[in-house]
Amino acid sequence: KARVAILISGTGTNMAALLYAAKADDCPYEVVLVASNNPDAPGLRLADAENIPTWAKSHKGMDRAAFDTEIGAAIEDAQAGYVALAGYMRLLSPEFVARWQHRMLNIHPSLLPKYKGLDTCQRALDAGDSHAGCSVHLVTAEVDDGEVLAQTKVAITDGDTAETLARRVQFAEHQLFPRTLARWVTRYHAPDWLLSEVTKYALALPETE
Numbered sequence: 001k002a003r004v005a006i007l008i009s010g011t012g013t014n015m016a017a018l019l020y021a022a023k024a025d026d027c028p029y030e031v032v033l034v035a036s037n038n039p040d041a042p043g044l045r046l047a048d049a050e051n052i053p054t055w056a057k058s059h060k061g062m063d064r065a066a067f068d069t070e071i072g073a074a075i076e077d078a079q080a081g082y083v084a085l086a087g088y089m090r091l092l093s094p095e096f097v098a099r100w101q102h103r104m105l106n107i108h109p110s111l112l113p114k115y116k117g118l119d120t121c122q123r124a125l126d127a128g129d130s131h132a133g134c135s136v137h138l139v140t141a142e143v144d145d146g147e148v149l150a151q152t153k154v155a156i157t158d159g160d161t162a163e164t165l166a167r168r169v170q171f172a173e174h175q176l177f178p179r180t181l182a183r184w185v186t187r188y189h190a191p192d193w194l195l196s197e198v199t200k201y202a203l204a205l206p207e208t209e
């Protein structure tokens with residue numbers, strides 16, 4: 001099975017969805033690490049109770065690249081081949097993004113390219129949209145950017161508030177993320193040992209233009 005590290009900053013409902021989907025025998029991935037920049041993230045307690053190794057450290061007062069080197073080392077130690085960002089509310093350094101190119105997926109609560117950033121459901125309501133939704137995309141250096149792999153549209157009903165809508169969008173997220181990750185690791189699958197050899201080699205090359 002493909003080995004996945006999940007990064008969280010908060011509640012971790014998407015982490016839970018990824019984790020429980022992975023319990024199915026035919027799921028092509030397993031969760032080998034849950035890591036967080038917030039030692040108080042409630043999701044860490046659940047991961048721990050489910051016997052998933054966890055790593056946590058506060059990023060406060062730390063240089064971004066230095067922090068990403070540490071979290072990156074934890075991911076390498078776990079021998080993960082993929083990274084899933086599940087409510088990881090922190091920008092990643094260009095080096096980290098490059099290391100996990102094509103192997104790092106993020107879930108975002110909007111129909112990208114609409115509403116990157118925060119308060120996505122409120123912004124969809126304010127714009128009078130008929131639908132909100134969620135997207136799973138490959139992570140690039142730009143925030144909430146990168147190729148969209150899958151989306152779910154969620155109808156906006158009369159009387160929706162940002163809270164009721166966000167809750168419904170989360171139901172959709174919990175379906176979409178595990179399914180899309182499973183599809184991606186199956187389609188884009190090189191053995192992890194090969195990937196790490198290739199990466200080591202690529203990093204050893206002198207810089208070109």
Ligand code: GAR
Nearest residue numbers: 010011012013014086087107108109
């Ligand atoms: C999710 O709705 C996710 O889409 C969003 O944070 C929430 C985390 O909830 N992520 C972003 O906005 C990233 N730009 P969770 O901790 O319960 O999974």
